Amino acid sequence: MHRTLHPLTSLCFILFFFVIALFGAPTTQMVGVMILLSAASSIRKRKQAWKKIALYILPIGILLFLVNSAFGAPFSRGLAYALRFVLLITPLVIVLLGGSPTDFRLGLRTVPIPSRLHYLFIFSFEIIQSLRDVFQAVYIGQQLRGYNANRSLGNKWKNIFPLLLPVMLIAISQGLDRSLAFEFKGIESPAEKIYLRTLTLSPFDKLSIAILLLSSLGLIVASFILP
Amino acid sequence: MKQSMKERFRLQTTGAALPLIAVGIGINLIMGELTAVVKIPLYLDSVGTIFIGAICGMYAAMVCGLMSNVAAGIIFNPAMIFFAPVSIVVGACAGYFASKNGFSSLPTVIAFGLFQGIITALVSAPISAFVFGGITLGGTDFLVLYFRAIGESVQKSVLYQGLASDPIDKCVSYVLVYFILMQMPDSLRNRFPQSTVR
Numbered sequence: 001m002h003r004t005l006h007p008l009t010s011l012c013f014i015l016f017f018f019v020i021a022l023f024g025a026p027t028t029q030m031v032g033v034m035i036l037l038s039a040a041s042s043i044r045k046r047k048q049a050w051k052k053i054a055l056y057i058l059p060i061g062i063l064l065f066l067v068n069s070a071f072g073a074p075f076s077r078g079l080a081y082a083l084r085f086v087l088l089i090t091p092l093v094i095v096l097l098g099g100s101p102t103d104f105r106l107g108l109r110t111v112p113i114p115s116r117l118h119y120l121f122i123f124s125f126e127i128i129q130s131l132r133d134v135f136q137a138v139y140i141g142q143q144l145r146g147y148n149a150n151r152s153l154g155n156k157w158k159n160i161f162p163l164l165l166p167v168m169l170i171a172i173s174q175g176l177d178r179s180l181a182f183e184f185k186g187i188e189s190p191a192e193k194i195y196l197r198t199l200t201l202s203p204f205d206k207l208s209i210a211i212l213l214l215s216s217l218g219l220i221v222a223s224f225i226l227p
Numbered sequence: 228m229k230q231s232m233k234e235r236f237r238l239q240t241t242g243a244a245l246p247l248i249a250v251g252i253g254i255n256l257i258m259g260e261l262t263a264v265v266k267i268p269l270y271l272d273s274v275g276t277i278f279i280g281a282i283c284g285m286y287a288a289m290v291c292g293l294m295s296n297v298a299a300g301i302i303f304n305p306a307m308i309f310f311a312p313v314s315i316v317v318g319a320c321a322g323y324f325a326s327k328n329g330f331s332s333l334p335t336v337i338a339f340g341l342f343q344g345i346i347t348a349l350v351s352a353p354i355s356a357f358v359f360g361g362i363t364l365g366g367t368d369f370l371v372l373y374f375r376a377i378g379e380s381v382q383k384s385v386l387y388q389g390l391a392s393d394p395i396d397k398c399v400s401y402v403l404v405y406f407i408l409m410q411m412p413d414s415l416r417n418r419f420p421q422s423t424v425r
Contacts, residue, residue: 056304060359060362060363063362063368064359064360064362067360067361067362067372067375068360068381070375081360084357084358085358085359085360088309088358089305089306089358092300092305092306092308093305096300096301096305116240116241116245117240117290119245120240120245120248120249120290120294121294121297123245123246123249124248124249124252124253124294124298125298125301125302126249127249127250127252127253128252128253128256128257128298128302130253131250131253131254131256131257132257132260135257135260135261139264156265156266156267157267157399159265160261160265160267160403161406163261163264163265164261164274164403164407165407165410167254167257167261168254168278168407169411169415171250171253171254172247172250172411172415173415174246174250175246175247175249175250176246176247176415176418178246178249179244179245179246179247
């Protein structure tokens with residue numbers, strides 16, 4: 001996990017655990033959880049991964065087990081819900097924390113999606129931080145003008161407008177400026193773009209993808225054949 | 228001349244619309260911070276999608292909804308990715324509603340907001356029940372637990388919880404977008420060729 005994985009390998013990793021969550025027997029699911037936990041220990045941001053597991057995945061898993069084992073339901077039902085949740089969410093956490101945004105950007109270039117959608121993906125991440133700053137600035141500005149959010153429940157919805165409207169107008173204005181630059185640069189040009197750096201599938205990636213896909217297929221077939 | 232679906236998708240996700248879709252995604256994601264500041268017990272995480280549906284069209288709103296959940300999954304909570312179909316449906320409905328000149332009067336907006344909430348509850352309930360078993364560590368979990376305690380199944384409990392909270396959330400989101408559109412200067416509104424609001 002320390003090496004740079006191609007995003008397609010990461011997607012196959014997620015897919016494999018989705019298949020275990022949906023088609024695997026309880027024992028397979030438990031083995032899957034063990035593999036995931038060991039994978040979470042070997043990624044670069046392992047502290048963040050464990051924090052996410054301890055503060056988000058584990059409490060919901062325990063709650064799912066308790067709630068679905070209560071109300072007269074069998075013990076195995078609660079366990080099935082908890083295991084399924086862990087198997088569906090943990091791979092996403094591992095992939096998101098195991099890779100870097102740069103890897104995803106580079107990987108996106110090799111996926112045959114229109115360049116405008118590629119641009120949209122990158123720009124949306126850029127604008128989120130910018131909008132957060134705008135929101136904070138507007139909030140402080142409105143507070144200086146006497147804005148007070150702690151009013152009665154009936155007036156609460158009115159409090160949204162002094163914050164939302166300026167943020168939206170600033171955001172739209174920024175977006176329109178971008179669109180002018182965007183059209184000027186000729187993003188819609190049919191000529192294929194040349195990038196200085198792209199990610200290619202290494203032999204390790206190809207082997208991993210083949211093993212993960214074959215294992216997924218095997219699990220699906222086994223779930224139909226075995227009782 | 229009637230445009231094909233592919234052509235409409237291309238038109239709505241290019242040029243001036245493209246950066247605005249990104250703006251819609253950003254607005255969806257910062258609404259969480261806004262609701263925390265104003266202290267209202269609503270998500271309002273589809274305001275950006277509905278807004279894009281009104282000014283750019285259905286396909287742009289669907290892309291905005293999908294990308295919002297992917298971005299929220301990467302930045303905040305990976306589980307948000309599973310709710311991407313819900314945001315796509317919200318985008319499709321908002322775009323369709325706007326194309327029928329729905330944002331022209333407040334009562335219509337309120338009625339459609341409530342209707343949208345019911346559709347959202349119907350789409351999100353199976354996902355919430357299957358992935359989370361009804362537990363999302365949110366305030367609405369108490370409603371799910373209440374319905375479970377009175378003997379309802381997971382699916383029904385999640386659906387009832389959705390029907391209790393989603394219509395209000397979507398109705399307020401639609402009303403907010405309506406007021407924003409009314410407050411927008413004409414000079415700005417007229418710059419969107421796909422805009423259905425005049």
